[in-house]
Amino acid sequence: MIKLNQLYIFLVSFLAITIPVSYSLEDLEDDEREGFGVMEREREREHDDEGLSIGSDAGNLILLVTIGAIIASVGFTGFKILRTKRPAVSKK
Amino acid sequence: MNKILLIALFLSAVLIPFPAFADDDSEDITKNLGWIAIGCGVVANLPFVLLNKYRRYAVSAGGQSLQTARKIGIVFKPILNFHIMMNSIGYFAGITHGMLLSRHLDSISLSLVITMTLLMGSGLMLKYSSSRHVKLFQRLLHGQFGLVILLITLVILHVLTADD
Numbered sequence: 001m002i003k004l005n006q007l008y009i010f011l012v013s014f015l016a017i018t019i020p021v022s023y024s025l026e027d028l029e030d031d032e033r034e035g036f037g038v039m040e041r042e043r044e045r046e047h048d049d050e051g052l053s054i055g056s057d058a059g060n061l062i063l064l065v066t067i068g069a070i071i072a073s074v075g076f077t078g079f080k081i082l083r084t085k086r087p088a089v090s091k092k
Numbered sequence: 093m094n095k096i097l098l099i100a101l102f103l104s105a106v107l108i109p110f111p112a113f114a115d116d117d118s119e120d121i122t123k124n125l126g127w128i129a130i131g132c133g134v135v136a137n138l139p140f141v142l143l144n145k146y147r148r149y150a151v152s153a154g155g156q157s158l159q160t161a162r163k164i165g166i167v168f169k170p171i172l173n174f175h176i177m178m179n180s181i182g183y184f185a186g187i188t189h190g191m192l193l194s195r196h197l198d199s200i201s202l203s204l205v206i207t208m209t210l211l212m213g214s215g216l217m218l219k220y221s222s223s224r225h226v227k228l229f230q231r232l233l234h235g236q237f238g239l240v241i242l243l244i245t246l247v248i249l250h251v252l253t254a255d256d
Contacts (some may be wrong), residue, residue: 059199066203069242070210077232081225 126251129182133247136178140171176219183212200253204246211239 053059143164150161190197190205211234218230233239 054197054199054202056199062199062203066206066242066246069238070206073236073239074233076238077229077236080232081229 122254123251126247126254129186130247130251132178133182136175136182140175143168143171176215179212179215183208198253200246200249204243204250207239207243207246211243 054063146164147161147168150157186208187205190201214230214234218227218234221227221230
């Protein structure tokens with residue numbers, strides 16, 4: 001019984017280690033088969049990055065929306081606190 | 093004892109890092125890593141948010157639901173600790189990922205860093221601040237619906253544009 005459990009532990013841990021590694025290595029092998037050069041990939045990536053890069057119109061819009069939303073949230077939170085505190089002050 | 097050993101071995105085996113990189117040229121790996129991160133975020137936040145909402149509802153409803161909320165209250169601390177632990181790991185993993193891939197920095201990533209840092213900072217201040225006013229402000233800010241929606245949108249956009 002003990003031997004069976006030990007075998008079971010060994011098998012489960014072996015499968016848990018080997019399955020993810022084999023999957024990831026398979027992906028790497030597929031990638032190598034494509035025969036795509038590192039420089040070509042880099043050039044393609046740099047070309048694709050231009051759309052959302054910092055300084056572009058879309059990029060600036062996203063940044064502005066984020067900063068605006070943060071300022072609005074902080075302002076709204078402060079306003080909420082002030083609104084709840086004012087009646088307590090006026091009662092005094 | 094054997095069962096505990098089995099679970100411990102299984103978990104440690106699953107959690108052993110294996111080669112998968114966010115800057116890999118295989119689009120599937122990059123996007124799958126993003127969806128795994130989103131899944132971890134859901135696991136870290138959803139139970140905590142649901143528990144908090146139910147507690148608030150129970151306090152306003154009273155009666156039977158209040159008693160159920162008191163029983164659930166026992167698990168509140170562990171779920172809060174789990175929420176803090178998972179989000180801290182996610183934050184520092186995200187920052188490290190950003191530093192390692194800083195040459196691909198775009199506006200979505202930068203927006204994500206700003207939003208994550210704000211929420212992490214407010215969470216830390218909520219946990220460690222002793223001032224009542226600071227705690228109240230941070231509690232309201234940390235749970236702002238707009239900020240949560242902004243963070244979710246940015247994370248999804250970051251995953252969807254990961255191959256670009």
